[in-house]
Amino acid sequence: MGAVPASAPGGTAPLSIVARVHAMPPEHNAGAEHMLVSMLRPLVERGHDVTVWLSRYGKVSKVYEYQGIRVMPLEARLDFPTAVRKADVLISHLECVPSTSSLARGYGKPVVVVCHNTHRPTFRDMAAGGTALAVYNSQWMRREAELFFAEYPKAVRPAGELIVRPPVFASEYATRPGKAITLVNCNPEKGGKVLDALARRMPEQQFLAVKGAYGEQILPDLPNVEVLDHVRGEDMREQVYARTKVLLMPSSYESWGRAGVEALASGIPVVAHPTPGLCESLGEAGVFVDRNDVPGYEAVLRKLLTPAEYRLASKRAKARSAELDPTAELAAWCNAVEALT
Incomplete structure (x- = not known):
């Protein structure tokens, strides 16, 4: 890719970054998954340890690598809670946000929620509490999030927000x-x-x-x-x-x-x-x-x-x-x- 420096600025120590999602390429190829891959690649290039843990059963039973990212299939029967306990940052999207956010709160870990659509469950799950960083894929989605918070004033705003348009190289x-x-x-x-x-x-x-x-x-x-x-x-x-x-x-x-x-x-x-x-x-x-x-x-x-x-x-x-x-x-x-x- 070559768009991001291989070392983090300021001498940042390598982080353990754990993402929890339902599926990944090459078995599952949808826009949300390829957006996530494009966002994880520069973190790998900066020297961080990035692993993706799948929550659904698929066709792959062994740990594999996809574009430099280590993927842990559910069939591998590895210990996800231990990975969470050792992680520095958690990332999730779509259906895995509630369970990942719950584990993040339990272990005191910051969680990043990547929002791929403007459907109410997306904002509801992100605003359930404890989201350290919400990532919106467009200005339009960011505006829709503001409307959600105006409609539900008791919803917990994320500590930070960022717009990352689905990266296409x-x-x-x-x-x-x-x-x-x-x-x-x-x-x-x-x-x-x-x-x-x-x-x-x-x-x-x-x-x-x-x-x-x-x-x-x-x-x-x-x-x-x-x-x-x-x-x-x-x-x-x-x-x-x-x-x-x-x-x-x-x-x-x-x-x-x-x-x-x-x-x-x-x-x-x-x-x-x-x-x-x-x-x-x-x-x-x-x-x-x-x-x-x-x-x-x-x-x-x-x-x-x-x-x-x-x-x-x-x-x-x-x-x-x-x-x-x-x-x-x-x-x-x-x-x-x-x-x-």
Whole structure:
């Protein structure tokens, strides 16, 4: 990665950092997990000991390493409470926040909660008490958190707050765009029905349907639609973006939209439903159409696929990718974690 110094500033002693989450790549490849990986990597590069303990059973039974991070499967039957007792800092997200926060309080450890969405359980769990640092993935989420605290004045605010937009290292995703119109994760909420409708309206155009990590998948059985099985994060550049000309994101909800930012690295235009998260992440590079307006999507795509329009949209995509360089935010993140001890 090379974005963060390999040694902590000020001679900070190496910390024992323990993360508790339900799943991890390469077995589970969703945006939340890849955001966490991108945040843990610079901590490893600074010399800290980082381990991720899984809370669900999966297919892997032995301890493994993923991008420099040691992962402890539940099947390994290792002693998680002892790891907590010896840890300097705990990190958690999603369903593991209540149990991890409870252990943190019991052992007197600072806990970092990474918030990936604006759903009430996310804020409720973070505000149950004892959160040393809350990490929000967007300005929009930070504002939603303020509304939550205004609505529930008895909720306990975290001791510290930080915004870390899901880090995407452009060099790891940049490639030459392909020819297909692509949807990543074809469940109804992400826009599976929109892809199906567009493929039927544009039979001359190639489409790529990539199976997602979760949800019922709507996979059109059409001659102009190629279906890809679930793709690991490290394979997205070659298997997906190198074959993609335009990325679709007609999602009913996105707190940020990591796949869109990954596509921007290659100058791939993104046509999306205007959720607050996607409007923030894509900025002026995004092309926004209501997900219920399939004719509108078709009209935008036909215009976007003309050479002149595509060149302009691709230029805007690359410019937005450069604006989202994660170097400064990751340095601030590492400093914030180190300051907890």
